[in-house]
Amino acid sequence: MKIDLTDTTSSKINKALVQGRRAVGTPAVGMVLTLVIVTDEENAYDALKAANDASREHPSRTLVVIKRVSRSPRDRAQTRLDAEVRVGADAGNGETVVLRLYGEVTDHAQSVVLPLLLPDAPVVVWWPINAPLDPAKDPLGALAQRRVTDSYAAERPIHELTARSEAYTPGDTDLAWTRITPWRSMLAAALDQVVCDVTSVEVEGEEFNPSVELLGMWLADRLSVPVRRSLSSGPGLTAVRMETSSGPIILDRADGSLANLAIHGQPDRAVALKRRETAELIAEELRRLDPDDTYEATLRFGVDRLDDSDGDGARPGTSDAARPVAEPAAEKKAAPATARKAPARKAAAK
Incomplete structure (x- = not known):
């Protein structure tokens, strides 16, 4: 079941989730975490497909945050939030909300996401591309117990690893590490x-x-x-x-x-x-929500060697x-x- 909401609010999105659950008879108590995916329109489909596949092992509420960059000053002045609510077969084993942010609201994505988090459940934030250099200090990353990046998607992966080491906070991880x-x-x-x-x-x-x-x-x-x-x-x-x-x-x-x-x-x-596949990598990371000490030790060990990169x-x-x-x-x-x-x-x- 899909529910489209245009120029909406977080309160209306929550009401749509309740409406969708009642319509398909799906309870919310079976979901174990909230997965927040921060991406762009081009990569949203692949990221959401991987999250839906991973939800078979980890039923979750998936929030896809897409910040739409307006090209003209007039468009940037128009603040709007559009949402697509998916429940039942369209959302894997859980619920999915695709959020498209326009205008000034793109700078306050955490205010949109916070009311939609499952109560008393862990939060995981995943950046398939364009991850911040310090995920823990990102407004969305600050909401999460676990922050997943992918340095392989960066233009300069070695520099990305250096930044990860310098800014490491317990709870950070990277899919480049999961692959090995x-x-x-x-x-x-x-x-x-x-x-x-x-x-x-x-x-x-x-x-x-x-x-x-x-x-x-x-x-x-x-x-x-x-x-x-x-x-x-x-x-x-x-x-x-x-x-x-x-x-x-x-x-x-x-x-x-x-x-x-x-x-x-x-x-x-x-x-x-x-x-x-990416779905397998995400599923592995969702199996553990505690800090990965081995990953931290590996980053700390290699940072001095990576500093020699040009x-x-x-x-x-x-x-x-x-x-x-x-x-x-x-x-x-x-x-x-x-x-x-x-x-x-x-x-x-x-």
Whole structure:
């Protein structure tokens, strides 16, 4: 069921939600959170589709905030709020309100959203594109317990990661980090199968891909070994090679779907490691609403290395050859050259 409201208010939108629930017989008590999506008109459809798919696992009230930028001064002076209320089959397992803001109200989106939040339920804000550099200080971000960004959608992803590190607040997360969860789990599981010390790591993937950078920083932080970055044509992450005292461990995914795990002394095996859809990433982030300490530690570890980036997001002097992405911090360099595999096992699962 869809209800269109033109030049409306938050009070009228709430009444329309009640009317829609009564019409389709859907209670509000089954929803577990409010998901606020801040996007533009071009990307609203894809973001809403991903949220509806994720609602099968996390029934929620989804508020889509679209700020319509007026081109002429006359249009900017016309303040208006239009809304589209969806309940039942049109809203997945929950409710959806698409809010289109015009004029001065675009600067006060939090005043429109606040009355529409589910009472006594967590709030998650997601920016598919154009995320603020400090999500926690954004007026909408300040309403949320969890703030989701996607540095992969930024023009300069490496600079975006630097900004995330400098402005990190507990509750922040990024889909570039979520994308590497299967890689972290697979690498930790591989190290569980052998007794060894890891001496060096090479991470291979697309240039300017923030997930590749984050995986390299996580490995360098947890294993206290040098990590080198090599470039490939993708898609995304393509390989991780670990040199250990028991021989090399290689996780290679050339086609973005099926990976090959090679452990010295064991037969090679094929493992499923496909690139996941946005709906799967959002669903994973909604499973936990507490701060992600591992993500924070990874950001803190890598910020000094990322500061060396130049204006276009690339590190100076880089080429297609392998290059350092991160090295152990000064206090960790005093430790032996090898590192135990236990820290990686403990940090693999989010």
